Amino acid sequence: MTQRFGITTMAAVHSFVCFILVLAMAVLIPTSSGLLTPDYYNKTCPGALDAVRSIVKQRIENEARYGASLLRLHFHDCFVNGCDGSVLLADTPTFTGEQSADPNRKSLRAFNVVAEIKAFLNFFCGANVVSCADILAIAARDSINLLGGPWYEVLLGRLDSLTASFDAANQDLPSSFSNFAGLLANFKSHGLDLQDLVALSGAHTIGLAKCTLFRPRIYGDTDINSSFAAGLQKVCPIDHGGSHRSPLDATTNTFDTVYYAELMQQKGLLHSDQELFSGGNNQSAALVALYSNNQTAFWEAFAASMIKMGNLPPASSNGQVRLNCSVVNT
Structure with missing residues (x-):
């Protein structure tokens, strides 16, 4: 049963919150700007954190999809050369960055929300002190919580990169067409493990995916519910189109465990999603089954893995706090 994060839920998961607070303090790591800490600002x-949450809340109330979009920005930032805000750098006539890479092109959104947050913080703080990489981490956490998911301490103190890598974005981001072995290898290459893979994939409990990303599955995969596939085929023809978007699970605006329950029913929208349960790895399938009916277990694992992913260090020790998230300071 899905519950919004309120008084009743907080009482039910008090021990979970304590666990995450202790974990957050236990994983302080050195960065080019010192230590990542929850009280950095x-x-x-x-x-500053209350200000970020206020803006995220307003945008999600206007359009719930912004929650998934902000969460995805944080993922796509961290998986390419660490959590350094590089995904936010816009292309210029002399520079092609991560936004133009195949996994991101015409797909990533909510840059306007990040720009709004950054502009407000520069005014609110009276100076340019909050990094764009930290804004992504805070906004992702708040999006999760505001859509009904857990709250956890965000570790802060990241610097923004001076560049972005088009090639790394094409190579390092996991593909929706990958099998289980490929997904696990990708996560391990980032210092993440099998539990991180299954837990972080639970982010697909919110958001949408384009037809082009699930078309091969609904016409070619055998581990798919036939009625589910038939319904999707009506909106995603085999031979044309690709702009239609379908929900990643049946409760696309609520951060819950439905995503995992649907994997057990062979209703994963993406091939990579279904691989977590049907890809031949017993440990992964067991975690899917656990998270499908144990919200607290999922929340604990997801929060811990988000903190772990958020600690992925930048590829370079050089960094800055960008005045404008889309361009390097001059």
Whole structure:
């Protein structure tokens, strides 16, 4: 049963919250700007996190899909040369960055929300102190929580990169067409493990996917519910079109466990999703089954893996706090 994060839910998961607080403090790591800590902006900009949450809340209330989009930006940032805000750098006549890579092109969105947050924080803080990479981490956490999921401490203190890599974005981001072995190898290459793979894939409990990403599955896969496939074939023809988007699970605007329950019914929208349950790995399938009916177990695993992913270090020790998230400071 899905519950919004309120008084009743907080009482039910009190031990979970304590666990995450302890975990957050236990994984402080050195970066080019010092240590990642949950209180990094307490002195330089008190209230910065509340300000971010307020804007994210307003945007999600206007369009719930923004929650999934902000979460996806954080994923796509961290998986390419670490969590450094590189995904936010816009192309210029002399520079082609990550936004133009195949996994991101005409797909990533919510850059306008990040720009709104950054502009407000520069005013609110009275200076350019909150990095764009940190904004992505905070906005992702708040999106999850505002859509009904867990709250956890975000570790802060990242710097923004001075460049972005088109090639790395094409190579490092996991593909929706990958089999289980390929997915696990990708996660391991980023210092993440099997549990991280299954837990973080639960982000697909919110959001949409384009027809081009699930067309091969609904016409070619055998581990798919026939009625589910037939319904999708009506909106995603085999020989044309690709702009239609379908929900990644049946409750696309609620951060719940339905995603995992549907994998057990062979209703994963993407081939890579279904591989978590049908790809031949017993440990992965067992975790899918666990998370499908144990919200607390999923929330604990997801929050821990988000913190772990958010600690992926940048490829370069050089960095800055960008005044404008889409361009390097001059």
